[in-house]
Amino acid sequence: MALTGIQIFKLLPKTNCKECGVPTCLAFAMNLASGKAELDSCPYVSDEAREQLAEASAPPILPVELGNGVRKAAVGGETVLCRHEKTFFNATVFAAAVGSDIADADLETKLRTWNAFQYERVGLNLRPEMVAVKDVSGDKDAFAKVAKTIAETSEFNVILMTENVDVMKAGVEACGFKNPLMCAATADTIDEMGAIAKEKDLPIVVKADSPEALEPLTDKLVALGHKKVILDAGSRDVKQALEDQVAMRRSALKNGNRKLGFPTITFPCEMASSLEMETLIAGMFVAKYGSIVVLSDFTGESIFPLLLERLNIFTDPQRPMTVTEGLYPINNPDENSPILVTTNFALTYFIVSGEIEGSKVPTWLLIKDSEGLSVLTAWAAGKFSGDDVGMFVKKCGIMDKCKSTELIIPGYAAAIAGDVEEELPGWKITVGPREAAHIPAFLKSKIA
Amino acid sequence: MAFEFYKESYSGAVKEVSLGKGDNAVTVGGETCYPFYQFEGEMPHKPKIAMEVWDMKPDEWAEAVLKPFEDVLDDPAAWAKRCVDEYGADMIALELRSTDPNDKDASPEEAAATVKKVLAAINVPLIIWGTASPQKDEEVLKKIAEECQGENLILGPVEDSNHKGIGAAAMGFGHTVISSSPIDVNLAKQVNILLENLGMPMERVIVDPTTGGLGYGMEYSYSVMERLRMAAMAQGDDKLQFPMINNLGFEVWKSKETKLKADEAPTLGDPERRGILMESVGAVSYLMAGSDVLIMRHPEAVRMTKAFIDLGLS
Ligand code: B12
Ligand code: SF4
Incomplete structure (x- = not known):
């Protein structure tokens, strides 16, 4: 949460030396708080104060980058609950899942088919960004192979879905160059998973069974100095999942709770038994705060409506998109x-x-x-x-x-x-x- | 700082409005929280789906939406009955396309006759939607109001320019009105106030904020609906505490993408399911923005949207 002028003032040298261009440290603090001054104008701020101020001025929901290459995407960085209050910044990322037991030929076909789902509209290319590999058998070689194929033969970025540390290691080994998303660390594995994420500097999902239970997990990662974190509050029930999304977004924005100030991941693929119903549920998460949405598949007829919805919801409401006269x-x-x-x-x-x-x-x-x-x-x-x-x-x-x-x-x-x-x-x-x-x-x- | 669920404290609620009459009546509205936010209030009545029926055979509809009704497209009463009996429509929305002054320009009498036939065929509330030609709508809806006295039809769109005529007829003959304005909080409020000043009972008004199609202006409608709900509930503005209705099917199925054939757009997937999912995803978006009544076209989109509502409110 942003600091008030008084809070900032307490961190300044209080010498009123005027070198920053205003008569007092207090005046400078007030200007900083309202965004009218830059911290660098004061030559005497201590490193410690500088760090605290940077911390306080960080966005309430940290932006996290996913993947590499042309389909690299940032999620998070949001500052409002409703788009009309300012705008939503980083559009929901869409992923489709494959099992780690998928046959080579099937994977190839899927990647080729999914790659074709790109739509030109208002001068933009609308397309999904990611593929999730789901560990179905604990076989780390199979998992690594699928991850590697996706990373090397397609533009898609990879979500490594396993709660098994060895399998995760193999996945990271196979496609680490593409900045994959590790999904997920739980209370049981947070230390080992966290260490891998920290070492390879990879984004990582933390999973628990409520927003509250996520806090000790994000605490651990932040203590390690790792902030590329994505939240999974666990529920696979539509009503509860919506509640969790709202709870997390409000906690970060309204209460300035840094522990939940991260993007989220949602799993319509585990919430319905048909791709159609998954698509409707995904529609809810595009509107209400899902940063990443994992589906069981992409088809032209299912991904296109979601891409349109996403385009609508994430358009800046203050500036209609125009072309030159x-x-x-x-x-x-x-x-x-x-x-x-x-x-x-x-x-x-x-x-x-x-x-x-x-x-x-x-x-x-x-x-x-x-x-x-x-x-x-x-x-x-x-x-x-x-x-x-x-x-x-x-x-x-x-x-x-x-x-x-x-x-x-x-x-x-x-x-x-x-x-x-x-x-x-x-x-x-x-x-x-x-x-x-x-x-x-x-x-x-x-x-x- | 530890986790604390920040809850909204609302100073207002949405009015309950009863549509239709007797055993057929359906109540909408009554929310004491933002759409689907049951963790801090109630949504006592599920959002309802009204299925769209035209009073003349549509000539430009996509095949996907013609097919389920192909043998009844000439017979609005049979069409409406099918929507209720087979597809579980909570209500019917009869679109009076034949009265369009720029097209067939059918007379108020003809329109009223069709309305009566449809009314006789169904046991759910009936919405009557004009062609947004204010003057013609006024003539037509006044006539219908009179001929169907006491039925509590839902008549619209009612704009500032024709609120007097339609409002008076609705009051006199016992109907509900759809207060309509183009995507603007102040304009919405203004039409509601005009209706109130006219003497329209406020529990017989629902609001049409104007609906944009998915990919064709939906974001504007979405945001104005969120703002209307905030004004109604967080700021307690009693001039805006009405249930909202969206004429969704009409907007979505007008888009080019719902009409393209498989060979014309190979990457857009199955043409039938594409349209259905565009309508359904549009429906979910509008539900999240606060829609209480969605007018929809395809039976499968209706079914899935209802399933979604049940999941969200279970
Ligand atoms: C989104 C929207 C808005 C947005 C603006 C969006 C934008 N950037 O334009 C906002 C909320 C700002 C808005 C405001 C207003 N709106 Co408005 N709005 C709409 C809405 C829902 C969709 C418009 C849209 O985006 N259409 C999509 C684009 C692509 O359509 P299009 O430009 O017309 O292009 C199509 C055709 O015209 C054709 N075409 C285009 N160019 C050409 C060229 C040639 C040669 C040919 C042959 C064809 C062709 O091809 C396109 C596709 O088929 C419509 C209602 C609706 N459902 O359509 C009302 C609507 C257009 N708005 C309306 C009104 C009255 C207003 C306001 C004046 C209200 C007010 N008093 O404040 C304001 C005016 C703006 C202002 N002062 O700031 C009315 C117009 C009524 C009328 N018949 O005059 C409408 C119809 C709503 C209604 N039924 O009352 N609106
Ligand atoms: S330069 Fe720094 S120490 Fe000097 S008055 Fe400005 S804020 Fe205070």
Whole structure:
């Protein structure tokens, strides 16, 4: 929890030497507390005070990095209970599980299939990040082999799921280079598991049967100087698991409890008997505080909805995603190609441009700045009015590139047609379809 | 500092609202805690699922949602009955698509006749959803209110511009209204206040915060619902203590991804189950944000969402 000015003041030299630029240590402390000063401006803080201050200013839930390479991801680092209070920072990571007894060919097929689940949306690549190897027989060679195959032949990062220390060692040996997540240390194994995690500097899950029972485990790791910790409060019951997630998040944020100030891991794969129900339960954890969600499998139809939900929940609510206003040529348009106009909301742009691209019809797409609002929203808010759109068409430069004088407006903006026409004498204003999905057929009929 | 479960102390609760009449009535709302947070309060009534029925044959639905109803798409009463008898719908939401002034523009009389047929076929509460064309909705919903006196239908969406007409008819003829506003706490409050000033009994109002589809604006609706619940419960704002309804199926199944065939989108998996899971994951998101009534389309999504509610509230 952040320290107050007074608490910080107690850690300063109290000499009022003014070298930091303010008249007193107290004033400096107040500035530090409100984020208006940097600790380094005072040359006289002791190392001990420095450490305490750093500790106190660390985020209430520590961020932890998982894996390596292109699918490396950070989890944790959250500062609020509800996304509208600020934003959620590090999106839930999705993992699918395989048993350590999986046949080579099956593993290869799964990895290849799962690798293809990548979806372009609003300029991002949505995809799951991890594969969990579950120790099913205590056979450490089999476990290590599967871990190694995942680490070496796929982009996926690895969760090593075993409570057996020898099996864990073999797993870490096999794929340590990929910064795998050790899962999990319990009260019985915390010393040995903790030592491995510390030595190899790997993230590690601690597992107990309640949030409270996790505290002595995180204490031990922190005492070792290891803070790459993930929490598993044990419950595999939907109701209890939700309660635990809320309890842990609130404890860290509301009570400043460092012992539970770590990301969490959840296991829908152990909470339902079908992938479909797992998917719904995973949906709950995306909304409510699961940092890692382990499923029994990925299929296109199950992971895609979760990736969409995650994108929605973890979008920064204070800044709608936008694209730059301007003239966008798609499919190499020429001076006779159709001209379409829409808003600069990223989602709108990517949907519309995607449809135009798919149609293969050369087209000019004009993007008008609407402060990141969708077509109907922008229209309702007066950010996509007929006058504005008309003026924008004049100044955007399309008239130098194109002889055509027909402007196609979104179907949902039909109401602005008259005003645009007035602003653009000599132009024909055509109301296009309402849904972007109908753009390809519409464009094809235009050029036919 | 040792573990201590930080619990919210609420200064308000959600009103209980009874929908439908007599033995068919269903109660929603009544929460004394945030959605599913039973460790610090109660959710006395499980969130309910209303299944979506159209008053005309839909022409652009995905195959997955046409199939279960293919032989009844022309007959809203039979369609509604199937939803109740076979798929366990807690309520029916009749979408009056035929009245869209930009489309078929069916008359209030025609709409009222359909409503009566559907009412006669079911024994659960009936929600009547217009086309969000304020003026037309007002004409249509007033007529329906009158023709179905005393049925306690749930009429909406009611906006600031048509609250007087629909509100008065609902009051006079014994129905509940859906107070609707576009994703904004203040606007939601304003419509509720308008209805209250009109004399609408506050235990006959539920709120539609506006629903965005999964991947198509859901995050905005989600956050405004969380904020509405915080205002209602943590800040005790009695102008916002209403159950909430989301017209979810309509938004989700409109998206392109629910319509793509297997060969058009090989990495999106099975087209039927993709749509079902998009609707279900959307449902879970809205439940976590505080939805009390979800209007849904696919029977399998309804079944799974109910199963999820049972797990979460068991
Ligand atoms: C999310 C949302 C918001 C978000 C903003 C999101 C954003 N970045 O735009 C917030 C909460 C901020 C918001 C605010 C408001 N909103 Co709003 N909002 C929505 C919601 C739920 C979804 C909008 C969305 O994201 N759609 C997805 C995008 C991709 O759609 P799109 O841009 O239209 O693009 C599609 C088509 O138009 C087409 N298309 C796009 N471009 C082109 C171009 C051509 C040439 C063609 C042919 C086709 C085409 O392709 C796309 C896919 O099919 C809708 C209701 C709904 N369920 O749709 C209401 C809605 C748009 N909002 C509405 C209103 C009234 C408002 C407010 C004015 C309310 C207020 N008074 O404060 C404010 C205005 C904003 C402001 N002043 O800040 C109303 C508009 C009513 C109307 N018919 O005029 C709606 C319809 C809700 C309702 N039923 O009342 N809103
Ligand atoms: S430089 Fe350090 S010691 Fe000097 S006044 Fe500032 S805070 Fe105090």
